[in-house]
Structures are given as structure tokens and as C-alpha cells.
Amino acid sequence: MRGKIINAIAAIILVAGVLWWFSEHGQSSPLPALKPVETSNIPTSSNPRGTVQLEFPSAKYPETAQHIKEAIAAGHSNTCTIDRDGADSNRDASLRGGPTKKGKDRDEWPMAMCAEGGEGADIKYISPKDNRGAGSWVGHKLDDYADGTKVRFIVK
Template sequence: MVVIITLSWNIWRLGHEQKPNVVPVTKVTQVSAEAGKEIIRLVFPSDKYPETAQHIKEAIAAGKSPACTIDREGAEHNRELSLKDVPTRKGKAPDEWPMAMCAEGGVGADIKYISPKDSRGAESWVSDQLYVFKDGTRIEFVVK
């Protein structure tokens, strides 16, 4: 009985819960070649994950797009491609931009070594923010 009530509550909550830092869908121009397509703006918390935030800013400044298309099924393959020739470093984690969960990730991704704690925390935070969105959704990362 408790399991059924808990399950029902969680299902109801999914449909009625607002996720923090997710701005409602808006049309954004000149974010991608797909002008006029709706895009979700996600404000990334640089105060919580400063190394990841700095890497995103640097990669965007170097010409990488601030937007990406969610492609969870392609994440593992993209990670293999982007990290293929990247050596491991003790006490560091290779951070990718665009992220592996983005269709634009993989070959050519910008890689920077950061602390594993920052990397894991940022990955978890992004997953929590985007779980309600389907693959194919365009996301613009705004780093404050």
C-alpha cells in the first residue's frame, strides 16, 4: 500500500513540479542554424560547479556552441569518440564540451581536466534539470 501511494505521489509530482533554473521554452534566434526552433535556456550555476562553468565559458569563447541537442542514446558513443586519445590523469576528470549527452558531442569536443567532484556534481545537476525533456530538445547553456 505504501509503495502504491509513494509511486502515485511521484507520478503526480512529475507533472506538477517546476525545476529550478529552467527558464520556460522561448524562441531564441541565432543560437543555431535552426533559426526559429524552440530552445530551452538553462542557467548553469557557476557558484556550485566553478571548474565546469569555466570550461564551458572557455569552450564557447573558442568557438563551440552554447547550445546542444539532447541525445542520451548517443552519449556513450560520443564519450568514446571525444576521449579516444585523451590520457587519464591522477586526481582529474576529463570534462567535455559539448557534453557527451549532446548530439554535437563526440569528435572535436573541447576537453579540459577538472576535479572529479566538480565534474560529477555538474553532470548530476544537468541530468536533474533535463530529465523532463525528450531527446531532440535543444538546450542553450547560459553560464552566470
């Protein structure tokens, strides 16, 4: 055991000496440069899977995709924290005061299922087929993710 400790200390001293020599002789470190870490993808206790990237299919749901792009450009977040239990109250809050239009759905961004949704959400009138299809598609894609998971929407 004593021999292992002495070997470990010797290795540390050797590495420290090499690093000192490089710094004293104007050389860059002999160690490879570290790549930056995308911290939003690191799981935490409140978001155990990290941020999920979801590419939204613009070709399939063009009206919803356009609305998401416009709402993000206007300052709304591209990231949603899943909160299914809050969806009904968020929908009520976001649509309150916005009249219905015959043949149109009121699409909200952030979506009602997002903790960021609710009062202050961006509302746009779009076709029911596009709106409901997009909602079903997103719901299906996120079925396996728990509430609290962060989802970054990428609309191309």
C-alpha cells in the same frame, strides 16, 4: 449570412483606406509597432518545446562553468541538442587519445549527451567532484525533456 460578408468587406475597405490615407500624408502607420519574435523559442516538430534556457550554476560548479565559458569562447556552441542514446559513443569519441590523469576527470564540451558532442569536443581536466556534480545537476534539470530538445546554456 450575406449581411456578415458585406460587413466584413466594408471593414476591410475601411482599414485599407485608413492605411492609404496615413501613407499618402507622410504619417507613420496608426498600427502599433510589432515586437521581434525570438524564433529559437518557437516549438517545431523536431524541437516541440522550443529552445530551453538553462542557467548553469557557476558558484556551485566553478571548474565546469569555466570550462564551458572557455570552450564557447573557442568556438563551440552554447546550445546542446539532447541525444541521450548517443552519449556513450560521443564520450568514447571525444576522450579517445586523451590520457587520464590521476585525481582528475576529463570534462568535455559539448557534453556527451549532446548531439553536438563527440569527436572534436573541447577536453579539460577538472576535479571529479565538480565534473560529476555538474553532470548530475544537468541531467536532473533536463530529465523531463525529450531527446531532440535544444538547450541553450547560460553561464554567468
